Amino acid sequence: MSWLASTLKAYPEIAIFLALCIGYWVGGKSFKGFSLGAVTATLLVSIAIGTLGVTISPNVKAVFFLMFLFAVGYSVGPQFVRGIARDGVPQVIFAAVSCLLSLAAVTGAAVMAHYSLGSAAGLFAGSQTISASMGLATDAINRLGLPPDETRELLESMPIAYAVTYIFGTVGSALILAQLGPKLLGIDLVAACKDYERELGAGEAAEAGTEWHDFEIRAYRVGADSPFIGRTVADLEAHTPEGHRAFIERIRRDGGIIEPAMDTKLAPGDIVAIGGKRDQLIERMGPMSLEVEDAELLDVQTEGVDIYVTNKAVDGRTLRELARWPGARGVFLKHIKRGPTETGIPLLPKTKLYRGDVITVVGRTQDINAAARQLGYIDRPTKVTDVASMSLAILIGALVGAAVLRLGSIPLTISTAGGTLIAGLLFGWIRAIRPTFGQIPEPTIWFMSSVGLNVFIAVVGISAGPGFIAGLQKLGISLLLWGIFATTVPLLVSMFLAKYVFRFHPAILLGACAGARATTAALGMICEVAQSQVPGLGYTVCYAVGNTLLTISGMVIIMILS
Numbered sequence: 001m002s003w004l005a006s007t008l009k010a011y012p013e014i015a016i017f018l019a020l021c022i023g024y025w026v027g028g029k030s031f032k033g034f035s036l037g038a039v040t041a042t043l044l045v046s047i048a049i050g051t052l053g054v055t056i057s058p059n060v061k062a063v064f065f066l067m068f069l070f071a072v073g074y075s076v077g078p079q080f081v082r083g084i085a086r087d088g089v090p091q092v093i094f095a096a097v098s099c100l101l102s103l104a105a106v107t108g109a110a111v112m113a114h115y116s117l118g119s120a121a122g123l124f125a126g127s128q129t130i131s132a133s134m135g136l137a138t139d140a141i142n143r144l145g146l147p148p149d150e151t152r153e154l155l156e157s158m159p160i161a162y163a164v165t166y167i168f169g170t171v172g173s174a175l176i177l178a179q180l181g182p183k184l185l186g187i188d189l190v191a192a193c194k195d196y197e198r199e200l201g202a203g204e205a206a207e208a209g210t211e212w213h214d215f216e217i218r219a220y221r222v223g224a225d226s227p228f229i230g231r232t233v234a235d236l237e238a239h240t241p242e243g244h245r246a247f248i249e250r251i252r253r254d255g256g257i258i259e260p261a262m263d264t265k266l267a268p269g270d271i272v273a274i275g276g277k278r279d280q281l282i283e284r285m286g287p288m289s290l291e292v293e294d295a296e297l298l299d300v301q302t303e304g305v306d307i308y309v310t311n312k313a314v315d316g317r318t319l320r321e322l323a324r325w326p327g328a329r330g331v332f333l334k335h336i337k338r339g340p341t342e343t344g345i346p347l348l349p350k351t352k353l354y355r356g357d358v359i360t361v362v363g364r365t366q367d368i369n370a371a372a373r374q375l376g377y378i379d380r381p382t383k384v385t386d387v388a389s390m391s392l393a394i395l396i397g398a399l400v401g402a403a404v405l406r407l408g409s410i411p412l413t414i415s416t417a418g419g420t421l422i423a424g425l426l427f428g429w430i431r432a433i434r435p436t437f438g439q440i441p442e443p444t445i446w447f448m449s450s451v452g453l454n455v456f457i458a459v460v461g462i463s464a465g466p467g468f469i470a471g472l473q474k475l476g477i478s479l480l481l482w483g484i485f486a487t488t489v490p491l492l493v494s495m496f497l498a499k500y501v502f503r504f505h506p507a508i509l510l511g512a513c514a515g516a517r518a519t520t521a522a523l524g525m526i527c528e529v530a531q532s533q534v535p536g537l538g539y540t541v542c543y544a545v546g547n548t549l550l551t552i553s554g555m556v557i558i559m560i561l562s
Contacts, residue, residue, distance in 0.1 A: 005052040012056045012462075019046040019458040020451070038450065039131045039457055040166050043159055046458040050465015061459035065135040066420045068452030070394050071445050072132065072547065073424020075339075078356025078432035091512055091538065094494075094502050095545035098516035101490035102128050103553050107560055109482040115161070117141060117558055118154035119475065122161025124557050127486035129169040129519050130547070133554025134158055135456060136417050140558035156464040159457075161475065165483030172487045173517060177510050178525035181495050187506045193532035196507035197348060217249055219297050221290045222270040234262040237329070245323075246276035247330040249364060252297045273297050275330060275363070304334065304362040309353055310376035310433055320349040327374035330367030334360040339540035343523070344533045356432040382441050389438040390427075397423025418552060425548065491517065508538030515542030518550055 008015045023042025029035060036044075106127060110120035121137035124130070141154050182189045222228055228236060233248045240246050251258050252271040258264070266272065271294055309315075314322065322328055336345040337358045345351060353359070358379060361368060372378045401419020431438045494516060498509045507530070514522040515538065526535045 005054075008049065008052060008054045012054050015046075015049050015054045015056065015462055016060070016455060016458050019049055019461065020454055023454060023458070036167070037170070038454055040163065040170075042454045043163055043457050043461045046461025047159065047163070047465045050462040053466065054462050056459050056462055058459070058463075061135075061456045062416075064452045064455040064459075065417060066394055066398060066452075067448045068132065068456060069135070069417055069421040069551070070390070070397070070424040070427070071448035071452065072551065073421045073426075074428035074431070074440065075424075075445060075449070077425045077428020077430075077544075078354075090502055090504075091515075091541040092545050094498060094504075094512060095516040095542040096549060097497065098490065098494045098513070098542075099546060099549040099553060101493055102486070102517070102550065103557060103560075105486045105490045107557060109486050110557075110561060113478060113482050115475075115482075116154055116157055117144075117561055118157035119161040119479070120557055120561055121554055122158040122163075123165055123479070123483060123486060125158075125554065126162040126165030127169045127483045128490075128517065128550055129166065129173060130550040130554070131162070131166075131453060131457065132551040134162060134460065135554065136552060137554035137558050138460070139417050140555040140562075144558075144562055155460075156466070159460050159464045161479060161483075164475070164479045165486070168480070168484050169487045170519070172484065173491060173514075173519045174522040174525045176488060176491050177495070177514055177519075177522045178529045181510050181513070182529070184492070185495060185499050185506070185509070187509070189506070189510070189526075189530045189535075190532070192506035193530045193534040196505055196534050196537075197346060197532065199350065217273050217275045217298055217300055217302070219252075219271055219273050219292050219294045221292050222266050222268060222272060223290065224268045226266075226268070228266050229268055230265055232262065233260045233264050233266075236266070245332070246274050247367075249273045249275045249300055249330065250297055252294060257297055271297060273300065275300075301365050302363060303365055303368065304360060305368055305372075306358050306360050306379040307368075307372050308376045308379040308432075309355055309357045309359060311374060312355065312433075314353055314375055315355045316352050318350045318352050319347070322353065322375075325374055327371040329370070331361045331363040331371045334362055336360075338536070339543060343536040343540050345536060346533050382439065384439065385441060385444045386437075386439045390440060393423045393427040393438070394420055397421070418555065421548065421551060504538060507532075507534045511535030511538035512542045515539035515544075516546040518543055518547040 008018070019042055022045045024038050025041075026045070027036050027038035027041035102124070106120065106124040109115075110123060115123065118137075118141065121134060121141070125132075125134045125137070137158065138155060141151060144151070146154070181187070237247055248260055250273040251260050251264070251266075252273075253267065253269075271292055273294075319333065333347060335347060336351070336353070337343065337360075338345050338354070338356070342358075345357070353375075355376075359375070361371060363371075368378070397419040398416040399419070400422075401416040427438055431440075491513065494513050495509070498504045498512055499506070504512055510526045511523060511534075514520075514526060514535075520543075523535065523539050527533055
């Protein structure tokens with residue numbers, strides 16, 4: 001141990017990787033569905049390492065925290081801007097009110113318990129499960145101009161309070177929303193989700209191609225007495241039975257293969273390659289057509305790709321409406337992902353698409369290309385990051401945040417961290433409407449957000465290590481109880497506001513509460529209880545706004561209490 005301690009003191013960079021290694025490994029383990037998570041595990045490990053007396057430059061955490069904040073803003077930018085600008089306004093207001101409730105609960109708890117600024121910030125971060133707020137709180141404490149010893153004491157108390165309150169903040173939030181919430185509000189969540197699905201068109205004709213499970217292409221011979229003879233491709237495709245979608249992809253005629261136009265008419269003896277869902281093809285074609293094996297005719301290049309929705313004309317339209325667009329021909333929708341958490345959206349005729357959504361479609365390459373031209377662009381996997389644009393955005397945001405305006409003797413600033421977060425929001429929104437700008441692959445975003453935050457947390461924990469045990473002994477069980485209070489009360493009040501004031505549909509109400517508190521774990525449990533993905537419809541806008549405001553609140557709570 002003495003050799004390890006001396007080595008880590010001499011090479012403190014090793015200590016960071018040691019904390020990340022153990023933190024991610026322990027955080028990835030689960031017991032009966034419960035996991036500490038990488039952030040909490042990394043914090044606890046780094047605190048233990050910090051007791052060895054390792055010292056790390058604060059510049060390290062500053063760099064990685066700016067990376068993290070930019071990634072957060074970049075991820076939620078499209079949903080944040082859309083939520084403010086469109087029909088998500090009630091959800092935006094609700095998320096803001098929920099944030100104020102959280103801020104009020106933690107502030108009240110800190111005042112009544114006579115906690116220091118650092119403990120109050122840690123209580124807020126842990127009870128509201130918003131680790132990122134500690135970064136802005138750290139920046140705000142450093143700007144108070146306190147003596148170095150007092151500043152260090154405040155900063156060391158922050159991770160202690162966070163570590164003690166985070167576990168209930170995560171588990172308690174999920175249990176309150178998913179298990180207690182429906183009982184308190186008198187909601188049958190399963191029935192409510194089914195009702196909402198019916199409102200979105202579940203059980204109606206799936207004109208929008210809203211379900212894709214087994215798309216394939218089969219070949220059928222047109223008999224001499226077939227009712228299809230003389231009818232055009234456009235006519236046949238337009239008059240498929242209600243709830244069916246099928247497309248004539250190729251035709252073998254007189255020994256050759258032709259690519260049909262919409263006005264091509266079928267003739268006796270044609271062998272037609274038809275694409276669609278297997279069960280629908282069997283139901284429609286089986287009784288009246290002879291299926292044949294024609295390997296050459298069926299050799300059609302198909303693929304499944306992600307399309308990033310950017311077209312303003314698509315924004316807010318239902319899948320049923322979009323199914324009638326020419327670009328929808330031959331394309332089958334597999335699923336929709338929305339927001340930074342890639343929330344799955346129900347695939348129903350009245351489900352709406354928004355700019356920033358990522359949809360997965362399958363079909364012929366030429367049909368997918370045609371659909372992409374109307375919807376946005378094909379989001380093919382890439383390893384290249386536009387580092388120049390990304391760095392420029394962080395630079396501008398940090399410079400704006402570094403500016404200080406004085407209102408009399410009071411300095412006003414959003415800090416470099418706040419400026420970087422806002423830059424990420426704007427950058428992500430611009431990216432949603434101009435996808436050729438500022439490309440950052442998903443793995444890079446994950447690295448910046450996950451590793452960036454955990455390096456920051458590791459440095460915070462290592463720095464706080466020496467005072468952790470003493471601080472825990474001083475605050476102890478009372479801190480845990482105040483954490484339970486600060487987690488529970490805002491959630492309970494938010495649920496009743498969502499039902500009786502904002503009047504959200506019961507199916508999305510709890511998802512909106514989870515989003516406003518930025519707790520993805522709770523959303524997963526809510527969807528499991530609901531046996532549906534519908535609660536995710538209330539999550540995305542609230543998450544984008546709540547995650548942003550809760551992060552900024554780390555700075556606000558220091559301003560209030562100081």
